[in-house]
Amino acid sequence: MKRLVCVLGSPKAKGNSASIAARLCAAAAAKGYETRTFALNDLDYRGCQACLACKGLSEICVIADDLGEVLYAAGEADVLVLASPVYYGDVSSQLKGFIDRTYSYLVPDWYGKKNPSRLRPGRKAVWVLTQGFRGEKSFADIYPKYRRFFKSYGFDESHLIRQCGADAEGSTEFRDAAFRKADALAAVLFKGIDIIAA
Numbered sequence: 001m002k003r004l005v006c007v008l009g010s011p012k013a014k015g016n017s018a019s020i021a022a023r024l025c026a027a028a029a030a031k032g033y034e035t036r037t038f039a040l041n042d043l044d045y046r047g048c049q050a051c052l053a054c055k056g057l058s059e060i061c062v063i064a065d066d067l068g069e070v071l072y073a074a075g076e077a078d079v080l081v082l083a084s085p086v087y088y089g090d091v092s093s094q095l096k097g098f099i100d101r102t103y104s105y106l107v108p109d110w111y112g113k114k115n116p117s118r119l120r121p122g123r124k125a126v127w128v129l130t131q132g133f134r135g136e137k138s139f140a141d142i143y144p145k146y147r148r149f150f151k152s153y154g155f156d157e158s159h160l161i162r163q164c165g166a167d168a169e170g171s172t173e174f175r176d177a178a179f180r181k182a183d184a185l186a187a188v189l190f191k192g193i194d195i196i197a198a
């Protein structure tokens with residue numbers, strides 16, 4: 001069974017980014033994917049401590065906190081959904097804390113290696129980024145910046161769903177357009193048997 005793992009970076013469980021991510025999860029589940037969602041804001045974890053244990057002593061991050069399970073599940077996912085509001089021109093601190101800890105996905109002496117990752121290749125990442133600014137040029141640098149790192153982990157194929165003009169109240173005007181993008185992407189990404197509810 002294919003696995004989709006969704007990592008939510010917003011403190012709002014039903015906010016803009018989480019709603020778009022939920023739409024992707026539902027579409028994947030309908031095609032027989034096993035789906036898991038982690039709301040980072042509910043978890044107790046620290047950022048990377050730069051101990052470098054993952055570059056010598058251990059194959060995984062040695063920090064014993066709630067992020068261990070998320071890192072493991074995300075590392076095994078066929079499709080990884082990373083969803084975040086834009087905060088001060090970047091992903092939220094909740095998601096950035098997770099991203100920094102993915103340093104443990106890299107092998108020792110990774111720099112310059114053809115395959116620097118401990119993870120198997122051939123996976124897909126979907127980034128969901130929502131922002132208050134309407135202009136698409138604003139904060140367009142976020143996705144390419146992080147896509148590059150996840151490509152080196154083995155997420156060879158990446159996709160982006162952006163919702164610009166996504167205010168705190170979640171105005172439906174822009175959310176509907178993002179939902180349509182999510183549905184179109186889901187139709188391409190999740191192929192399989194339709195699961196019919198009994």
Ligand SMILES: Cc1cc2nc3c(=O)[nH]c(=O)nc-3n(C[C@H](O)[C@H](O)[C@H](O)COP(=O)(O)O)c2cc1C
Binds near residue numbers: 015087089130133
């Ligand atoms: C602390 C904070 C910082 C924000 N910074 C930005 C920003 O730099 N650019 C922007 O367009 N919107 C910014 N916003 C607005 C959010 O990105 C926007 O409302 C987003 O759609 C919220 O997504 P969510 O409902 O998934 O949490 C900020 C909001 C907060 C609370």
